[in-house]
Amino acid sequence: MRQWRGGVHAPLNNVFVFLQAILNQRTMKSRILTAMITALVTIILIAVAVYFIFGFNSKPGKVMSVNSPQGSFEAYVIESPSADPPKQSLFIAKAGTGEFRLVASLPEDIESTQTIYWTEEGDKAIFVTNWHLFVTDVQTFNTMKISLNPDWWKMHEGEKTFSSSGTPVVMEELILDGSDSLTYRTNLMTQPVTVSLTGL
DSSP states (O other): OHHHHHHHHHHHHHHHHHHHHHHHHHHHHHHHHHHHHHHHHHHHHHHHHHHHHTTTTSOOEEEEEEEOTTSSEEEEEEEOOOSSSOOEEEEEEETTTOOEEEEEEOOTTTOOEEEEEEOTTSSEEEEEESSEEEEEETTTOOEEEEEOOOOOOEEETTTTEEEOOOOOOOEEEEEEETTTEEEEEETTOSSOEEEEOTTO
């Protein structure tokens, strides 16, 4: 009797070992699967957090707007969501028609609009940024771009972003002589400069 029982113990032990190995294998697979799911959920949560923190869930919005003296046109600035703001674009639209034109797209993180002017005749819009003057004729849509800052920009290829010296430029004086010329002076200038607008 003892020999018969002893003879059964060995096969049963082998079965138990085999079943334990299967359970261990399933447990290891479950652990790997759990780790993969946890990593995937973590990546998704980080992506969602970045999406909301940097405002990618928001739509482009109008941050500045000035109508022409006659009310026929509107010059305005659109701010777009960006991980490296500001990211602005300059537009001019015909009032009440839904028609518009892009004047310029400003480089991300470097250039932003300070103010907008119109000539008395309402035929030219002047966008003042911390780097340039953009003067646009609303009839021909020719645009004059005047540099206000002598510094250079640098492109970071790996990051796809711009940088500059960060020299602050502020428009301290801007005088419009009808639609023919404008005189301006920034905080970096000792004397004002007059620019003819007749070529637009």
